[in-house]
Amino acid sequence: MKVIVIGCTHAGTAAVTQMAKLYPEAQITVYERNDNISFLSCGIALHVGGVVEHAESLFYSSPEQLQALGVETRMLHEVLAVDTKARTVTVRDIMSDQLITDTYDKLVVTTGSWPIIPKMPGMELDNILLCKNYAHAQMIIERAKHAERIVVVGAGYIGVELVEAFEQLGKHVTLIDNTPRVLFKYLDKQFTELVEQDMRERHIELALGQTVTALEGEQGKVSTVKTTQGEYRADLVIMCIGFRPNTGLLSGQVEMLGNGAIVVDEYMRTSCPDVYAAGDSCAIRYNPTGEPAYIPLATNAVRMGTLVARNLLGPTVRYLGTQGTSGIKIFDLNIGSTGLTEQAALDAGMIVKSVTISDNFRPEFMPTYEQALLKVVYEEAGGRIVGAQLLSKADLTQSINTMSVCIQNRMTMDELAFVDFFFQPHYNKPWNLLNQAGLQALQQTVIR
The missing domain is CATH 3.30.390.30 (FAD/NAD-linked reductase, C-terminal dimerisation domain)
Structure with missing residues (x-):
C-alpha cells in the first residue's frame, strides 16, 4: 500500500506516526513545504512573553523521528496539484525547483490552515506580521524588541494571549476587533466584562466594535492603524483575525463547505474514494448543533489524524464529533x-x-x-x-x-x-x- 500525506503539522504528524506503527509494510511518503513539522503555535505567546524560553521546545516531533519510523519525509517539497482520478500528485522540490509526479493508493490531506490576510491599503508595509508558525514566532520576538507601541488586530485566543505577553514586556498595547467584546466566540458578556476590566486596569487600550480600514507608514514601516472609529499609533502590528483552510489542491474534487473546509464523514473519509482529510483543513460535526462546522483546534487535529490511520483500510473507529472545548x-x-x-x-x-x-x-x-x-x-x-x-x-x-x-x-x-x-x-x-x-x-x- 502506497500512502501519500500532504502537510505535516498536528493532524499529519498524528496520522503518520500511527500509520507507521499500524501498517509497517506500507510505503508512506510525507510532502511538507516547510523545513519543520509539529510546531505548537498555541505556545507562541508563551515564547513571546518569556514563559517558554526556547521556541525549539514547542516542537513535539521532527523529520528525523518520522524517518526513524520508516517514513519517507520530504521536507521543502510543495505539492502543486492533486488529480484524484489519476491518483497522482505533482510536487515541486523547493530547493532544486524540480517537478516530480508521484502516485498513491491512499491520500491523506492534512494541509492545515493559514491566517486570513485582509486586503486593505498599507498591507505591504514593514512590521505587519502574522502569527501561525515557527518563523512567525521568531519574527515577532525580534521585531517586538524594537517596538514600543504594538497593535494586535483580532481579539480571539491568539490575539488576547499576545496582548498579555506584550503587556508583560512593558509595551503599550492596543487590541482592535470588529466584534463588541473580546473572546466574542467563546464567552458571553458577563465573562468578557471581567476580562476587559482586567485589561483596562493594566492600561491595555481596547478598540472594540471597529474595523481596520487602512494601515499607514513612515519610511516604509507601519506607523498608524486606521479604523472605522479612530487612529492608533503603532510600531508593530500583529494580524490575528482568523484562519481559513488550505484546501485549494482539492477544489472541485471533494465536497467542501462554503469557506473551503473539506467535509469528512465520521471515519475521516472525504467524498472521493481513498482520499482522507484531517485537522484544520476540515469541517467536522459540531455536537451542540449536529451540523458540520469549521473549528480549527489542535485537539481536534490530533484526534482526527489518529482516526485517519485507524480507518485507512476500512471504517473501524468513528469520530465522536467536537464541542470546540478550549x-x-x-x-x-x-x-x-x-x-x-x-x-x-x-x-x-x-x-x-x-x-x-x-x-x-x-x-x-x-x-x-x-x-x-x-x-x-x-x-x-x-x-x-x-x-x-x-x-x-x-x-x-x-x-x-x-x-x-x-x-x-x-x-x-x-x-x-x-x-x-x-x-x-x-x-x-x-x-x-x-x-x-x-x-x-x-x-x-x-x-x-
Whole structure:
C-alpha cells in the first residue's frame, strides 16, 4: 500500500506516526513545504512573553523521528496539484525547483490552515506580521524588541494571549476587533466584562466594535492603524483575525463547505474514494448543533489524524464529533468554554435558557477561597446541555472538560443536578458548581 500525506503539522504528524506503527509494510511518503513539522503555535505567546524560553521546545516531533519510523519525509517539497482520478500528485522540490509526479493508493490531506490576510491599503508595509508558525514566532520576538507601541488586530485566543505577553514586556498595547467584546466566540458578556476590566486596569487600550480600514507608514514601516472609529499609533502590528483552510489542491474534487473546509464523514473519509482529510483543513460535526462546522483546534487535529490511520483500510473507529472545548489563562484568570455561548445559540435560531452560578469554589471556612463564575446553556425544551463557560482565579478549568462530555453524551440539566461528584473541602463544596447549575435549572421547571 502506497500512502501519500500532504502537510505535516498536528493532524499529519498524528496520522503518520500511527500509520507507521499500524501498517509497517506500507510505503508512506510525507510532502511538507516547510523545513519543520509539529510546531505548537498555541505556545507562541508563551515564547513571546518569556514563559517558554526556547521556541525549539514547542516542537513535539521532527523529520528525523518520522524517518526513524520508516517514513519517507520530504521536507521543502510543495505539492502543486492533486488529480484524484489519476491518483497522482505533482510536487515541486523547493530547493532544486524540480517537478516530480508521484502516485498513491491512499491520500491523506492534512494541509492545515493559514491566517486570513485582509486586503486593505498599507498591507505591504514593514512590521505587519502574522502569527501561525515557527518563523512567525521568531519574527515577532525580534521585531517586538524594537517596538514600543504594538497593535494586535483580532481579539480571539491568539490575539488576547499576545496582548498579555506584550503587556508583560512593558509595551503599550492596543487590541482592535470588529466584534463588541473580546473572546466574542467563546464567552458571553458577563465573562468578557471581567476580562476587559482586567485589561483596562493594566492600561491595555481596547478598540472594540471597529474595523481596520487602512494601515499607514513612515519610511516604509507601519506607523498608524486606521479604523472605522479612530487612529492608533503603532510600531508593530500583529494580524490575528482568523484562519481559513488550505484546501485549494482539492477544489472541485471533494465536497467542501462554503469557506473551503473539506467535509469528512465520521471515519475521516472525504467524498472521493481513498482520499482522507484531517485537522484544520476540515469541517467536522459540531455536537451542540449536529451540523458540520469549521473549528480549527489542535485537539481536534490530533484526534482526527489518529482516526485517519485507524480507518485507512476500512471504517473501524468513528469520530465522536467536537464541542470546540478550549481553555485560556489571561493574567490571573483561568477560563474555559465548551459548546455554544448563549449568544451563539440564539444567533443559530435555537430556543435556549441559561443558568449562571457565582459562588466560592470551596467552603468559606478554608484559609483561602476564590469566586467562580459558571454559566450553562441548555435547550428550553428537554433541557439538553449545549454549552458552558467558567472563569475563576482558581484553576477549575477541568470542569469544562466534564461539561464537554455532558454535551457529547446529550445530557440534560436535571441529570447534571444529580451527577456523582466527590466533595472534599480542599477542592469544592458539598454541592459541586456543576450540580448547582443543574439544581438551579431544575428549580425553574414546574413539576406537574
